[in-house]
Amino acid sequence: MPCFTGRQVGIADAWLGTIAFAGQIFCDFAGYSTCALGAALCLGFSMPDNFRAPYAALGFSDFWLRWHISLSSWLRDYLYIPLGGNRRGPTRTYVNLVLTMLIGGLWHGASWTFVAWGALHGAYLIGERVIMRVLPQGAWRSTRWARALGMVVTLVLVCVAWVFFRASSFGEAFQIVRALVGINTGLRVFPLFDYRLVSLCFGTLIIVQWITRDLTIEQAVERTPWPIRAVALGLMLTALLLMQGQDRAFIYFQF
Numbered sequence: 740m741p742c743f744t745g746r747q748v749g750i751a752d753a754w755l756g757t758i759a760f761a762g763q764i765f766c767d768f769a770g771y772s773t774c775a776l777g778a779a780l781c782l783g784f785s786m787p788d789n790f791r792a793p794y795a796a797l798g799f800s801d802f803w804l805r806w807h808i809s810l811s812s813w814l815r816d817y818l819y820i821p822l823g824g825n826r827r828g829p830t831r832t833y834v835n836l837v838l839t840m841l842i843g844g845l846w847h848g849a850s851w852t853f854v855a856w857g858a859l860h861g862a863y864l865i866g867e868r869v870i871m872r873v874l875p876q877g878a879w880r881s882t883r884w885a886r887a888l889g890m891v892v893t894l895v896l897v898c899v900a901w902v903f904f905r906a907s908s909f910g911e912a913f914q915i916v917r918a919l920v921g922i923n924t925g926l927r928v929f930p931l932f933d934y935r936l937v938s939l940c941f942g943t944l945i946i947v948q949w950i951t952r953d954l955t956i957e958q959a960v961e962r963t964p965w966p967i968r969a970v971a972l973g974l975m976l977t978a979l980l981l982m983q984g985q986d987r988a989f990i991y992f993q994f
Contacts, residue, residue, distance in 0.1 A: 752928045753918035755937055760905050761898045762941045765794065767990045768807070776956065788955055792948035794897070797880065797889040799863040802897060805952075814843050832868070837861035852903045852912060859900040890949070 748756075772789040779786045789808050796802035803811045819839045825832040837858065844857020880886055899919065906912035917923045951959040960968065 747914075747923055748918050748928055749923070750918055750921045751934070753915050753923075755929055755934060757898050757902055757915065757919065758941050759937045761794070761901050762937070762944055764901065764904075764990060765790070765944070773956065791955070792952040794894055794945055795890055795948040795952040796893050796897075797886055798893055799860065799867050799896075802893060803860075803864075810843070810846070814839050818842055829868075829872075833865045836864045836868075840864070847904070852906050852909065855909070855912070856900050856904040859896075859903065863896055863900075894945070 769790040776786050776788070787808065791805045791808065793802055793806035796805050819835055822835040822838060823831055824835060838861075840857040840861035841854055842857070843860070844853040844855070847853045847856075880889070899916065902915045902919070903912045906915065914923065954962070963971075
């Protein structure tokens with residue numbers, strides 16, 4: 740989203756940039772985590788997944804069981820549970836959730852935008868618990884439409900939080916958030932081709948994650964028909980050959 744700096748953008752451009760970054764950070768981090776898993780398998784070691792279809796999560800608790808599992812497990816085992824977890828009543832549970840997510844935000848860097856990102860996820864987790872206390876148990880999973888709605892709401896709010904994670908300042912972050920909700924209007928930044936490309940790539944990513952949300956990487960590969968696997972491998976090999984020598988450092992290496 741750096742191309743937005745100093746510019747007023749409209750709602751369409753704001754959402755395009757936001758979901759493009761959501762897709763980029765997932766492919767970046769899940770990509771090199773999967774490379775590590777593959778290298779380990781070649782050496783005869785089986786390592787647990789670090790990502791498991793996080794953008795198909797049904798709620799924010801489910802999201803953190805699927806996104807950056809090694810970090811979320813550490814935060815749960817060494818911060819949330821020692822703080823008391825959910826054993827000391829609702830109010831203390833909410834405080835523990837916020838503290839855990841704030842520290843999770845600070846883990847990424849000493850910036851208030853990271854703190855805001857963690858605070859947002861803490862607020863999401865609290866809101867989810869409050870709603871679950873009101874709704875009948877399992878109501879949000881009872882039908883296909885309810886699950887789809889839960890996934891869409893979770894994904895949209897996760898994308899909004901990514902704005903603060905990516906922004907270099909609160910001013911830039913709030914500029915994008917205002918555009919996301921239609922308050923800001925401005926010049927069109929992206930050409931029509933970018934709209935189509937991002938929509939195709941991100942839409943494909945969501946569909947694949949929805950289909951494979953209950954599978955490990957090994958299970959997903961085993962159940963994929965061999966012609967599709969062959970095409971995917973061919974495309975990956977082609978990409979490796981075409982992108983030789985380009986500096987494409989992983990985003991998450993800075994953390």
